[in-house]
Amino acid sequence: MFDKIQAGTGPEHAAEKYHKQFPAGNSAGPAANCNRFKSADDDVRRNTNLAILPIVMYPDKVLEQRCLKVASFDKKLAKLLDNMYETMVAADGVGLAAPQVGVSQQIAVVDIGEESGIIEMINPEILKTDGEQSGPEGCLSFPGIYGEVSRPYFVKIRAQDRKGRFFELGAEDFLARAIQHEIDHLNGVLFTSKVTAYLTEEELERYEEE
Secondary structure (H helix, E strand, O other), X not given: OOOOOXXXXXXXXXXXXHHHHOOOOOOOOOOOOOEOOOOOOOOOOOOOOOOOOOOOOOOOHHHHOOOEOOOOOOHHHHHHHHHHXXXXXXXXXXXXXXXXXXXXXXXXXXXXXXHHOOEEEEEEEEEEEEOOEEEEEEEOOEEEEEEEXXXXXXXXXXXXXXXXXXEEEEEEHHHHHHHHHHHHHHOOOOHHHHEEEEOOHHHHHHHHHO
């Protein structure tokens, strides 16, 4: 999950936080348009029996394990997805992967606000990447640690939703960065392995001012 760098709480601040956390990098080569995906279940997914789950901290071994594929698309999965979303919002995040709540399965949620809505990715795989962007990243599994990370500017993925239906999604810029960060978690890859330079508080503040 991305850590909070700027102030602001609640889902209405998700897009603003993400844009401030990760300033846009330069695109190297053409990038396809972002095809937004909004789950058909967004309006009915909420229930009143939700839980805020504890966030797993490094060096817990679950964070470096390759997660198992999901085979059962049942009520247990739906409840986990709902609880993950509540946990993400409560922690001021814009993305959360299942291993960050101690579940070694290929499940992640992303919500940067805007028209993209809540994106639930189950058994995701990256089909294509293009371009390049660079900026600071953090993670609530690594409190207080931030670093410069380069990632593709555009990503296209294939995944399943909570009912097991396959979909493809193209994303660019901030949304692409969030999706790639969470998919890395599902493969046991931590953002610290991609940091080119760790950032001091002063350097982080300069990013926030840009």
